[in-house]
Amino acid sequence: MVLVWPIAAAAGNGHDxxxxxxxxxxxxDERIYRAVLASPGITLQELVARSGESSGRIQSSLTRLQSKGLVNRLWGRSPRWxxxxxxxxxxxxxRCFQGELDRVTDTADELETAFRAVGQDPDDIGHFEVLAGPEVLARWYRQVxxxxxxxxxxxxxxxxxxxxRNPLQSDRxxxxVRYRTIYAPEAFQHEGALDQLDTMLKVGEQARVLPGLPFKMVLADQRVAIMPLHLHLHQPLSRSVLIRGSTMVVALVELFxxxxxxxxxxxxxATPPDSTPGPVGDPAPEEDGERMDLDLEDRRLLALLAAGLKDDAIARQFGTSPRSLRRKLRHLFDELNAETRFQAGVQARRRGLV
Incomplete structure (x- = not known):
């Protein structure tokens, strides 16, 4: 639900x-902070009433703000903020943030000294740059x-x-320019994400799904990469690192x-990713496996199942209820002559479907 704060709570930066x-x-958290700033002595219940958010979420926000020294709790029969x-x-x-940056800079100087001591030139290793703030990161993401x-x-x-969505991708x-993307199952939690993937597949994207992706990354031409310095699923990205011409880029390519x-x-x-042998192309099905054809909807369902998505997330992508999804699953299992998801995965592998 969208927060609706009093006008005064948004004052200060001239925009949203x-x-x-x-x-x-x-x-x-910033919006909560601005609301408290505009209404000294406001209670948790008043914040809940104004925002429509749960008391638990707002209390967690207040606790985080308090830990950063931005708000204080006034004790009483009804605690106020x-x-x-x-x-x-x-x-x-x-100042704390600047102190962290200074320590990083000092560490970089120490490491460079040690690096030169063993006869290596940092110019041969590459360039690292910290990207701070979502606007800077978004600009570099487009530029790469x-x-x-x-x-x-x-x-x-x-x-x-x-x-x-990545509107630049279809143009490129x-x-x-070839795009190969490995998606985490969580990437399909957004409604419409699967339709967006269909659009990209039609214009040439090669896509696979893998649970447990260790981090986000974009890497271009095996020479420049962007990856976050931290990754919390429910918090916005605040800092990332740009890496150019480094042996680390080579390692990231090998990991990919x-x-x-x-x-x-x-x-x-429907969209064979590549016929090229080696790491780019898809593995061939087992020779003794019987190939079979599935319609697009069943291929979608099988891919999401193999990727480890939960039933609720899959149902959301299909725009259907969990009950209807279970009927689709039963039909797919019958097609594969399987009783369980594990058996369906084995049969799909034998028949060259995953």
């Missing part, structure tokens, strides 16, 4: 964009794709800096290829 994310304060002086509190957070000439490799999982695919081989192809019959 969150300004404190770079300090590790989420957009939601008040904001600390923003000039003092926020500047203190900025725009500069790609051959191929973009992606680990796709929440959270997202922009919308989970039409330009001849290994996980690509382990991942489940999306709709392999």
């Amino acid at each position: 964009l969150p300004m404190l994310e770079v300090l590790g304060i989420s957009a939601f 008040t904001a600390t002086n923003p000039g003092t509190a926020i500047r203190s957070l900025v 794709q725009q500069e790609a000439k051959d191929e973009v490799l992606t680990f796709d999982r929440p959270p997202y800096v922009l919308d989970y 695919l039409r330009d001849g 290829e290994r996980m690509w081989r382990e991942a489940v192809p999306m709709y392999p019959q």
Whole structure:
């Protein structure tokens, strides 16, 4: 549900964009902070009434804000909340953040000294740059794709800096840039995500699904990569690192290829990802397996099952109820002559469906 705060609570930055994310304060927490700032002595119940959010979520937000020194709790029969002086509190957070950056810089200097001591030139190793703030990260995410000439490799999982859709991708695919993407199952929690994937597959994306992706990543032409410095599923990305021309990029490419081989192809019959032998192409089915044809809906269902999505998430992508989904599953299992999901997976593998 969208928060609806009093007008005064949004005052301060002249627009609706969150300004404190770079300090590790989420957009939601910032809105809670602004509400407390505008209404000194406000209670939890009043915040709940104004926002429509649960008391648990708002209480968690207040606790986080209190830990950062932005709000104080006034004890009494009905506890109330008040904001600390923003000039003092926020500047203190900025100093802490700057201190972290200074320590990183000092560490980089020490490591470079050690690096040179063994006769290596850092210019031969590559370039690392910390990207702070969602706007900076979004700009570089677009730029890396725009500069790609051959191929973009992606680990796709929440959270997202922009919308989970990538409007630039279809244009680059039409330009001849190849996209290979490994999706985490959580990437399909958004309604419409599967339809978006269908659109990208039609213009040439090669997609697979793999549970347990370790992090987000975009990597272009085996020379430049962006990956987050931290990854919390329910918190916005605040800092990432840009890596250019480094041996670490080579390692990330090797990791991608290994996980690509382990991942489940999306709709392999309808859109064969590649006929190229080696790590890019799909593994062939077992020679003794009987091939069979499935319609697009069954291929979708089989791919999402193999990827480990829960029934509720799959039903949401199909726009149906869990009960209707179970009927679809029963039909698919009958087609595969299977009684359980495990048996269905074995049969699908034998028949070259995953």
